[in-house]
Amino acid sequence: MAYGATTILEGIDLDLPKGQVLALLGASGSGKTTLLRLVAGLLMPVAGQVQIAGRTVADPAQGLALPPEKRGLGMVFQDYALWPHLSVARNVAFPLEMSRISGPERAARVTRALDRVGLGAMADRRPSDLSGGQQQRVAIARAIVAEPPLVLFDEPLSNLDRELRETMVDELAQLVAELELSAVYVTHDHAEALALAHRIAVMRGGGIEQLASPAELIDQPASAAVADFLRLGTLLPARRRGGGWVIEGTDISLGHGPGAAEGSAAQVLLPERALGLGPRGPARLEAVVRGQQVRSTGFALTLTIAGTDQVLRLLAPHPARPGEAVALSYSQDALRWFPTGT
């Protein structure tokens, strides 16, 4: 599929099994929202095909471009997009009204959708009377009320503050599971994507960098860029020397690693979760404490590997003094190698 005069998206090929959630994860400008709007019909592709529930809704080659209203979707917007002149109930009823469902059935379904998001009591209020979290719940009720085959989420939680966002992720995950929704979920927050999606497409520069399940993604990132975006740990420059790998510019060994020509370079991911405090592990590193932040879950240390500028981060149970030398251990099996060529 491709889109735009200067091609914004190219080579995107995704399919979503029924009842699953696909997350589009990427930084701003990566093309994730554009892709979602193409699916919604708010934009039209110049090449490629979009199918929803087995029906082709856009295919420029055949001159087919269904407008959004013919696609039978639900959508939750980043800015909620609740209509300020309609009550909460009228907002939620709108999609049913458009599909000519009327009378008692409409009322019952609106009540059911509002109850589901815990806002049954707010039906007669105006959207402007509600808090941000409540407005987002109304938007979710509006998206699911017509039981569409596909629900689109466009960064639905990014306007909420952190605590509320964490609660809403749990609620949303539960709702999606209960209703067995098929959904596309756009976000730049990897925690949201990992918590909600069955599969995650990491997007970068208008293409898909990696498509994988959450567990696979954190265990086997496809590239240094993915590892960096997901903040999996420290990316160290490495060089092949004497039949093994060392950190570039030092004699610190990283073990045997994958075979390569003498002198070739690579980037290696040292995952934060593979790193432990103390000298007991299979492989060791000497590090110096540079700073620490007190967190509710422990002490977040910033360290550098002794003799280098390479920064490591580690959550420690005990406080440390800046300048203090500590021993770290890790397993060399946990390292992930990305060749860089030179």
Next chain:
Amino acid sequence: MSGRAGTSGTDGSRSFLWISAAGLGLIVALPALFVVLVAIFPGVGSGSLAAPFAHLIATLGDPELLLLGRNTLVLGLGTVGFAALLAVPLAALRALFRVPGALIWDLLILVPFMIPPYIAALSWIMTLQPRGYLQQLTGLHLGPFLFSVPGIMFLMALNTFPVVYFILSRTFETVGARFSDVGRVFGAGPWRAFWRITFPLATPGIAASLLLVFAMTIEEYGTPAALGRRIGFEVLVTGIENRVSEWPIDLPGAAGLSLVLVTMALAAFLVQRWLLNRRDFRILSGKPQAIEKRPLGIWAVPVVALFAFVAALATVIPVLAILGSALSRTISGGLRPANMGLQNFAALLDSGSEGLTALGNSLGLGISTALLAGLLGAITAYAVVKGRGRFRVVLDALSLTPNAMPGVVVAVGIILVWNQPWLPATPYNTPLILLLAYCCILLPQPVRYANAALQQIGDNLEAAARVSGASANRAFARIVLPLMAPSIVTSMILVFAVASRELVASLLVAPIGFETIAVYIWRQFDQGSVGLGMAMAFCAILITTLIPLLLIAVLRRISKNASFSLS
């Protein structure tokens, strides 16, 4: 391939684009085009492109043009000077100090907006002329000042200075709150803070509002016509009117003069836009915060006296003069209780009277104009704001063009278009021609209001409706239109208020025997029935301004209670 690159699926504005293009073409583009065409090709009406520019060059080389242009410029600049003198000190005082009775002064200074300038001019004639009300009350008269160029400037400044006052007091308030207090924290005294920070930051605002006064002055017909003609002081507007309505009729000449006038108005308009869009002024667009205004101390009395003096000149005296004339049985009888009565009102509102007919005509035209201009404005704004393509820039420019077209030029354009002998059918000589003229003059108002409203309506509100299954037209009708409605209705009320008392276009294009409020008042003065004219003026102010303003206030209250948060 059907999908053009970048085409939006919510592109529901195709048909609006065409409606808007057709409407603007008929109402704005045609008259504007014909003014230019006829100025260049005087024979274009009979299908001849002969002697291009000959007449225009003759008009431009005419020493009379030089005089008219110079007079217009002098009048504009002089009025700007008087308006600045009246408004700037008052606005600064109002914004930065605790002026006793501030809201009352604001209200009184608002009144000149409600009195059409020609009515204010006529009321000043009644007051200051020899044996006028001033002489009856004090024994003095200011006839020589009234019928002088500075006198005309001063009266026009009294009509226009409220614009400067209201824009500036808001600007001063914002600047005073946000920047001058900061200056004081860093050690500047109140006077230093005002001259070094507040005043320089307010300068673009002052300049922009004064340019607005300049444009209003050079486009105004009533005051120069009522006062200037008596002393032979002609400006471009009156010069154009002469060429259209007096023998020998010189339409190409009128078109040529119109081009000169439009150029001046356009220049003022463009400089004003440029000033307001510059970055250093945009920082002031924030909401004025509630600031601690400083007390006036011993200056309270002179400051209040100044406000009272200006309010008396701008509002109290003209209103009393209108009422005095309207209630006088005979003007020669003067301001004696025995001469007072409601006879003029009775005669005006007598069933079947000319006055009542004129009132009905103006109200009907005002309402029709409001509906037509409001609808076209809303559709145009939608096509421009939400639409795509290069064509919408043309629409935007066309919808703003009347800003630079004074009423007299619109009238000339309409005469030139619809008076062409080869037209099979024409609205000329029917009331419809007035509807076209008023719509052209007033179209920028609803466009501006609808534009502002649409900017507030996020794209996703419409997208959400589309995704929920509403077609483009349905989404417009159910979501966009209701959200725009308060703004559009407000603009329609304003259009009604101005259209129902418009003077110069009405004088020039009204069908024979068809009178509007303004034409009626103007004619009563020419015929010496001043009392009847002023009774009509009073009713006009009441019906066309006071009632609409109350309606707008009610509308604001309602939409505030509904508390739309458009985000």
